[in-house]
Amino acid sequence: MKQSSETTRRGAKSRRELTAIAIDCFSRFGFQGTSVDRIARMAGVTKGAIYYHFRDKKALLAAAVADRVSEFETRVERACSGADPEEALRRIGRVCIEHARSNDHPRFILTLMIESLETEREIAAQLRAMMRRFRAFLRNLIEDGRRRGCFREDVDPETLAADYTSSVLGAEIQFYQDPERFPFDRTVNGYIERLLTDIRAAV
Known part of the structure; x- marks a missing residue:
């Protein structure tokens, strides 16, 4: 009983x-x-x-991170389905904006980024792997755009993917810190449009 x-x-x-x-x-x-x-x-x-x-608190945290990461990656992949490379870069920005605005636990992200670097190697490895997958996804989009003639031949997909990641996700962190004053949507959308203008192939 x-x-x-x-x-x-x-x-x-x-x-x-x-x-x-x-x-x-x-x-x-x-x-x-x-x-x-x-x-x-x-x-x-x-x-x-x-x-x-x-098995323990670390395993619970790892599962929580995996859930959030999987949810974000699924949203990105669905948003980009059927879109050309230029539109896909815009849609990823919109997903990041929607994700941040619907996230009711922003401190979870900030806490993990700070606490896990030195003390929680498993979690730090998860976050590092997520960022690498995100950059690889962007790099592949940019390479595809270059092959299709949408983007200039001389663009460096690796560097642009890193720049996009740091700019968009960096803006997301600033939004978490100051949601009332930071112009999040305008910052992200403005960056993406400037990037596209810079890398777009001449007609």
Whole structure:
């Protein structure tokens, strides 16, 4: 009877629900300031329910990051489906804007970027891999545009992908820090249009 009761309590929250609650805790208290006890209390489950899905707090954080990264990458891929390279670069900017404006836990991103660099190698590796995939996706778009004759032959896809990433995601971080005053949409859209003007092939 006791085992059945515990199984019910463990199943009260799905793995995805627990990662969502964990993100809320990490956003509010930081990774170091969040304990498994705190997450369990917020979720209304036992610690055993947490450990049923995750081996420890780091594994829970890794799952939370994976969920957010997967969601973002899926949105980018869907937005670019069927678009020419120039329009795809615009759409990626719009996805970044929409993602930032719909993100109710901006501190989660900032906290991870700061805390994980020195102390959480697994999380830092996840974030690094995400950024590399994002740059590679952009690089492939730019290379495709060059092959199609949309972009100039002398553009460097690797450098442009890095510049796009630092400009757009850098603007996103500034928006998280000062959402009331930072002209986020105008900054991102303006950068992309200037970039396209600069790399567009002459007609």
